[in-house]
Amino acid sequence: DVKVTQSSRYLVKRTGEKVFLECVQDMDHENMFWYRQDPGLGLRLIYFSYDVKMKEKGDIPEGYSVSREKKERFSLILESASTNQTSMYLCASSLQDRGSLSEQYFGPGTRLTVT
Amino acid sequence: GQNIDQPTEMTATEGAIVQINCTYQTSGFNGLFWYQQHAGEAPTFLSYNVLDGLEEKGRFSSFLSRSKGYSYLLLKELQMKDSASYLCAVSLTGGGNKLTFGTGTQLKVEL
Numbered sequence: 001d002v003k004v005t006q007s008s009r010y011l012v013k014r015t016g017e018k019v020f021l022e023c024v025q026d027m028d029h030e031n032m033f034w035y036r037q038d039p040g041l042g043l044r045l046i047y048f049s050y051d052v053k054m055k056e057k058g059d060i061p062e063g064y065s066v067s068r069e070k071k072e073r074f075s076l077i078l079e080s081a082s083t084n085q086t087s088m089y090l091c092a093s094s095l096q097d098r099g100s101l102s103e104q105y106f107g108p109g110t111r112l113t114v115t
Numbered sequence: 116g117q118n119i120d121q122p123t124e125m126t127a128t129e130g131a132i133v134q135i136n137c138t139y140q141t142s143g144f145n146g147l148f149w150y151q152q153h154a155g156e157a158p159t160f161l162s163y164n165v166l167d168g169l170e171e172k173g174r175f176s177s178f179l180s181r182s183k184g185y186s187y188l189l190l191k192e193l194q195m196k197d198s199a200s201y202l203c204a205v206s207l208t209g210g211g212n213k214l215t216f217g218t219g220t221q222l223k224v225e226l
Contacts, residue, residue, distance in 0.1 A: 004157075031212050042218035043158070043202065058213075090157065094212045101146045101165060102212055106157035 003027070004107035006091055012113045019078040021110050023091030030096040032074035033104060034058075034066060036087040043090065049074055050096070081114045088112075117141040119217035121203050126223045127193055135188045135220045137203035148214060149177050149188045150202040158202055161188070190222075198224045 007022035023032065033048045035058075045058030047066040055066050063085060067075045074093075078085055089110045095102040118140040127133040139147070146165040150158040162170050164179035164186060176189040190197055200221050204214040 033213070035216075040218060043204075043216040045213065045215070048213055059215075097212050101148075101163055101206055103148065103160040103163065104212065104214060106159070108157050 004091055004093055004105050006089075006107040006110050008110050009108060010111050010113075012115065013078075013081050014115055015082060017078075017081050017114075019081050019112065019114075021076040021078075021089055021091075021112070023074045023076070023093075023107055024072055025074075025091075025093040025105070025107075026072065027093065027105070028071065029093035029105075030071070031094045031102075031104075032068065033092040033094075034064075034074065034076045035090045035092065036060070036085075037090055037109075038087050046076065081112075083114050086112060086114045117205060117207070117215045119203060119205055119215060121201075121217045121220045123218070124221045124223070126225060127190075129193055129195060129224055129226055131193050132189065132191050133193060133222065135190075135201050135203075135222065137186045137188075137217060139184050139186070139203075139205050139217075141184075141205050141207060141215070143208040144181065144184075145206040145208045147177075147179055147186045148204040148206065149175075149186075150204065152200045152202060152219070154199070161201075163206075193224050195224050195226075198222060 034046045091107040092104040148163040149161040152158040162177040200219040203217040
């Protein structure tokens with residue numbers, strides 16, 4: 001079974017702090033994604049990565065950065081946390097597109113509260 | 116841009132059949148995915164459609180009409196455990212399996 005794990009289920013940080021959210025997958029997937037999920041807005045893509053050291057902006061990258069130094073690990077960084085970044089953060093991974101679509105596998109999520 | 120619409124909430128009775136609709140307006144459509152998400156849990160994959168027609172997986176079926184920009188998820192023999200949010204997501208060409216999600220339909224199954 002594919003397993004995607006995230007470093008914390010719940011996190012509380014103060015405004016201005018630097019926040020690291022870690023995601024690890026164990027199925028050798030090339031693609032990894034970071035989403036945030038908010039009521040009424042659904043899942044929105046923040047950043048994604050096709051390969052090690054590769055990253056591309058999603059729909060809402062402002063205020064975030066990412067790092068992918070190893071294939072299995074994709075980190076989301078909030079350089080200076082703000083209250084509007086309070087949200088559920090979900091990581092996902094999938095195989096590379098090889099002519100057929102591949103589903104994304106999601107981690108359990110990190111509920112981040114910024115006070 | 117992309118626009119994906121699905122109803123916010125639906126209620127159905129245990130044992131019944133329910134159809135959750137999803138309409139989309141996108142450029143470069145590649146396929147459409149359905150995910151299930153129970154409260155407080157991660158989304159889990161249900162099915163996807165690339166070509167027009169019906170895909171059946173046990174109690175769950177998904178239909179796609181590319182020309183109409185329309186899909187539905189059909190759940191048969193509803194069970195209480197089917198109470199969850201159902202997410203419609205579109206994959207775009209050249210997107211590297213990137214998905215754009217609708218806001219989800221919260222399904223409540225009642226006795």
